[in-house]
Amino acid sequence: MISEKMKPLVNNNSAIRAMFEEGNRLAALYGRENVYDFSLGNPNVPAPKEVKQALLDVLNEEDSCFVNGYMSNAGYPDTRKAVADSLNRRFGTAYGPQNLIMTVGAASAINIFLKTILDPGDEVVTFAPYFVEYGNYVRNYDGILRVVPANTRDFQPDIEGLRAAVTSRTKAVIINTPNNPTGIVYSEETLRALQNVIAEKEAEYGTVIITVSDEPYRELAYDGVKVPWVPDFLEHAVVVYSYSKSLSLPGQRIGWLLIPDSIPEAEEVISAATIANRVCGAVNAPSLIQRALIRCIDASTDIEAYNANRELLYGGLKELGFECAKPQGAFYLFVKAPDGDDARFVDVCKKYNVLVVPGKSFACAGYVRLAYCVSNDMIRRSLPAFRKIAEEYGL
Amino acid sequence: MISEKMKPLVNNNSAIRAMFEEGNRLAALYGRENVYDFSLGNPNVPAPKEVKQALLDVLNEEDSCFVNGYMSNAGYPDTRKAVADSLNRRFGTAYGPQNLIMTVGAASAINIFLKTILDPGDEVVTFAPYFVEYGNYVRNYDGILRVVPANTRDFQPDIEGLRAAVTSRTKAVIINTPNNPTGIVYSEETLRALQNVIAEKEAEYGTVIITVSDEPYRELAYDGVKVPWVPDFLEHAVVVYSYSKSLSLPGQRIGWLLIPDSIPEAEEVISAATIANRVCGAVNAPSLIQRALIRCIDASTDIEAYNANRELLYGGLKELGFECAKPQGAFYLFVKAPDGDDARFVDVCKKYNVLVVPGKSFACAGYVRLAYCVSNDMIRRSLPAFRKIAEEYGL
Numbered sequence: 109m110i111s112e113k114m115k116p117l118v119n120n121n122s123a124i125r126a127m128f129e130e131g132n133r134l135a136a137l138y139g140r141e142n143v144y145d146f147s148l149g150n151p152n153v154p155a156p157k158e159v160k161q162a163l164l165d166v167l168n169e170e171d172s173c174f175v176n177g178y179m180s181n182a183g184y185p186d187t188r189k190a191v192a193d194s195l196n197r198r199f200g201t202a203y204g205p206q207n208l209i210m211t212v213g214a215a216s217a218i219n220i221f222l223k224t225i226l227d228p229g230d231e232v233v234t235f236a237p238y239f240v241e242y243g244n245y246v247r248n249y250d251g252i253l254r255v256v257p258a259n260t261r262d263f264q265p266d267i268e269g270l271r272a273a274v275t276s277r278t279k280a281v282i283i284n285t286p287n288n289p290t291g292i293v294y295s296e297e298t299l300r301a302l303q304n305v306i307a308e309k310e311a312e313y314g315t316v317i318i319t320v321s322d323e324p325y326r327e328l329a330y331d332g333v334k335v336p337w338v339p340d341f342l343e344h345a346v347v348v349y350s351y352s353k354s355l356s357l358p359g360q361r362i363g364w365l366l367i368p369d370s371i372p373e374a375e376e377v378i379s380a381a382t383i384a385n386r387v388c389g390a391v392n393a394p395s396l397i398q399r400a401l402i403r404c405i406d407a408s409t410d411i412e413a414y415n416a417n418r419e420l421l422y423g424g425l426k427e428l429g430f431e432c433a434k435p436q437g438a439f440y441l442f443v444k445a446p447d448g449d450d451a452r453f454v455d456v457c458k459k460y461n462v463l464v465v466p467g468k469s470f471a472c473a474g475y476v477r478l479a480y481c482v483s484n485d486m487i488r489r490s491l492p493a494f495r496k497i498a499e500e501y502g503l
Numbered sequence: 504m505i506s507e508k509m510k511p512l513v514n515n516n517s518a519i520r521a522m523f524e525e526g527n528r529l530a531a532l533y534g535r536e537n538v539y540d541f542s543l544g545n546p547n548v549p550a551p552k553e554v555k556q557a558l559l560d561v562l563n564e565e566d567s568c569f570v571n572g573y574m575s576n577a578g579y580p581d582t583r584k585a586v587a588d589s590l591n592r593r594f595g596t597a598y599g600p601q602n603l604i605m606t607v608g609a610a611s612a613i614n615i616f617l618k619t620i621l622d623p624g625d626e627v628v629t630f631a632p633y634f635v636e637y638g639n640y641v642r643n644y645d646g647i648l649r650v651v652p653a654n655t656r657d658f659q660p661d662i663e664g665l666r667a668a669v670t671s672r673t674k675a676v677i678i679n680t681p682n683n684p685t686g687i688v689y690s691e692e693t694l695r696a697l698q699n700v701i702a703e704k705e706a707e708y709g710t711v712i713i714t715v716s717d718e719p720y721r722e723l724a725y726d727g728v729k730v731p732w733v734p735d736f737l738e739h740a741v742v743v744y745s746y747s748k749s750l751s752l753p754g755q756r757i758g759w760l761l762i763p764d765s766i767p768e769a770e771e772v773i774s775a776a777t778i779a780n781r782v783c784g785a786v787n788a789p790s791l792i793q794r795a796l797i798r799c800i801d802a803s804t805d806i807e808a809y810n811a812n813r814e815l816l817y818g819g820l821k822e823l824g825f826e827c828a829k830p831q832g833a834f835y836l837f838v839k840a841p842d843g844d845d846a847r848f849v850d851v852c853k854k855y856n857v858l859v860v861p862g863k864s865f866a867c868a869g870y871v872r873l874a875y876c877v878s879n880d881m882i883r884r885s886l887p888a889f890r891k892i893a894e895e896y897g898l
Contacts, residue, residue: 109766109771110619110620110771110772111618111619111620114618114775114779117775117779118775118778121774148573150568150572151572152568153568154571155567155571159571160567163558163562163791164562167555167558167559171549172549172555172751173547173549175754176550176752176753176754176755177545177546177753178754212756212784212785213784213786215781215786216783216784216786217784218784219783220784223509224506224509225504225506227506230506241781244782249506316504356571356572357571358571358573358786359571359572359789359790360571360789360790361785361786371504372504373504376505376513377504377505379513379516380509380512383516386610387636387640387643388643389607389608389612389783390607390610390611390784391607392754392756393756394754394755394789394792395754395756396558396754396755396791
């Protein structure tokens with residue numbers, strides 16, 4: 109019954125489900141409070157109160173047929189204007205509503221953009237470690253994902269690796285900053301180097317290579333680190349955004365795709381991406397949260413809660429002898445397996461009721477990802493378990 | 504920049520946009536109140552008050568992280584249970600939450616199901632007149648849509664035409680009852696005949712052919728007409744539903760895919776469709792409206808408002824001499840072009856500020872579609888324009 113393309117996805121899925129079921133099994137055996145689940149990127153910080161108020165106000169003040177009805181496939185014009193204005197205020201840009209398509213989260217935005225530009229056999233480059241779904245998204249349109257191996261020195265993208273990976277079939281490069289799973293923010297220097305290599309390859313092959321900047325973690329940056337605005341550095345960049353993390357709304361499925369005028373044939377690309385939004389079945393981003401967004405566009409999540417988690421978990425693990433780059437953004441730690449074997453590290457953690465994701469899920473073996481979008485109390489209670497794990501490794 | 508597959512979509516889109524712009528042009532010239540726009544299927548009846556109350560209650564009573572967070576890709580278990588229970592109450596069925604996947608509307612549900620089952624070159628059959636997006640959905644997965652020509656006698660599907668259209672590559676048959684654009688409800692006799700032909704062809708080719716029953720208009724039936732429950736008649740049927748019309752929520756993007764246990768390898772198909780929901784970028788149906796649905800699952804729209812529109816427009820057009828099958832459901836009239844030329848009919852209508860959609864957009868030339876999900880007052884005001892149109896045709 110299942111299509112050939114779906115079969116490997118069904119088979120791979122069992123690993124993720126196995127972890128989920130393992131969590132439930134451990135919780136049943138030892139009690140939920142004695143299981144330390146760092147496996148999921150589901151924000152534990154509630155949405156800012158402005159979001160709830162905006163939703164209530166929209167429901168009470170705006171016309172039902174308007175709030176619940178179809179609008180342009182690209183979204184309500186005033187929602188798109190609110191987003192454009194907010195970007196312009198923050199980054200000194202000059203985007204208009206016509207540069208934005210409201211989408212069913214960032215995942216849908218990446219999909220509709222790839223559908224817009226990819227022909228079968230076209231290539232997309234990304235950098236390990238990377239969000240594993242990128243591969244599925246690219247294969248949805250019969251593209252090929254080329255992965256540049258991880259630069260484990262500082263987890264900035266490997267520029268020479270990019271130079272080696274780009275071919276005449278490369279249509280796009282997906283970047284993700286702040287990064288899942290490392291928490292690393294791409295530096296201005298990195299972005300300049302990316303632009304140089306891409307421009308060099310565009311000239312060599314006579315092609316256009318679009319940088320797709322996936323930025324759901326943009327607002328989650330610590331220690332005053334500035335997350336550079338990617339289109340200021342990459343000439344041919346589109347930006348994909350989601351309010352899943354910045355406003356703690358992953359279930360609501362709301363995000364956008366920005367296609368700046370600097371993209372060749374921008375108007376036609378925007379029109380095609382809008383149609384892709386329709387024919388992929390999304391049709392439009394959910395209407396109610398689109399309306400609410402206008403009223404809470406400048407709300408922000410409680411970044412200090414994540415920062416306290418980061419300090420506690422990073423500090424605790426370092427003290428125990430684990431190796432880890434200190435994340436500047438997002439809500440993940442990417443911790444080195446003490447003996448380099450991430451599968452074994454996952455198993456040892458599990459022995460002490462600690463659930464983490466192996467690095468090979470991000471094409472970067474030898475590490476595990478810990479999501480610290482959990483309660484500070486859970487982190488505190490987990491530290492004795494990590495002590496035992498460290499002891500088991502003789503740290 | 505645009506992929507080969509998207510190019511024809513971009514070109515076709517200009518026709519739809521042209522109509523939209525024509526509407527705006529006429530409104531600017533003659534005033535919005537003097538333009539009679541019957542072109543859009545956007546409900547004019549507000550969502551039932553229970554929906555707003557349910558949304559307010561969820562926002563005020565349920566935990567923010569739960570309401571806005573990720574859940575299983577198939578949807579909240581209690582939302583799926585509420586839908587299953589509602590179906591079981593109404594149709595005497597025995598579905599469980601595990602048979603349901605909550606989706607970003609019916610359009611997304613059809614897409615994820617086709618992604619689940621179609622290999623390139625597989626065929627899907629549907630009956631003219633049909634919702635033109637079916638072709639785009641099938642082509643998304645490199646399938647081929649085979650269209651059975653319209654039975655213009657009574658617009659029930661042409662059973663002999665189906666027999667001729669099915670091949671060894673046929674994976675699915677898409678039906679749509681109550682129908683867009685005709686308003687016809689498939690009779691029990693029709694469904695039995697469909698089952699006979701499909702079973703015959705399954706036996707002949709040793710294949711399984713899934714009927715995909717697209718039913719956004721199920722709740723919009725008039726004169727006490729009963730809309731048969733398709734899986735009672737079709738052995739291998741999945742049902743696709745949306746609350747776009749039944750609760751007037753098209754912008755909210757909420758619907759479901761039902762995969763009954765009667766589908767071969769049902770459990771694996773459900774698992775694959777759930778993964779398809781994730782990798783297509785939807786990830787999950789919007790969370791807030793999923794929560795609200797539990798509290799207003801049995802709410803219903805003001806069907807009498809649509810019925811009054813149906814009677815007024817149908818009666819008015821018949822009296823003027825136009826030919827049209829009286830619709831039993833949905834909110835469309837499919838009116839015969841007096842001289843059989845639908846393109847000319849559209850143009851003549853436009854002359855009198857009446858906007859309608861040509862039948863060729865539904866693979867059924869010679870007719871036009873009028874959507875009567877508009878104000879009763881607009882219909883009343885439009886009748887003198889239709890009188891002039893009738894006079895122009897010498898009716």
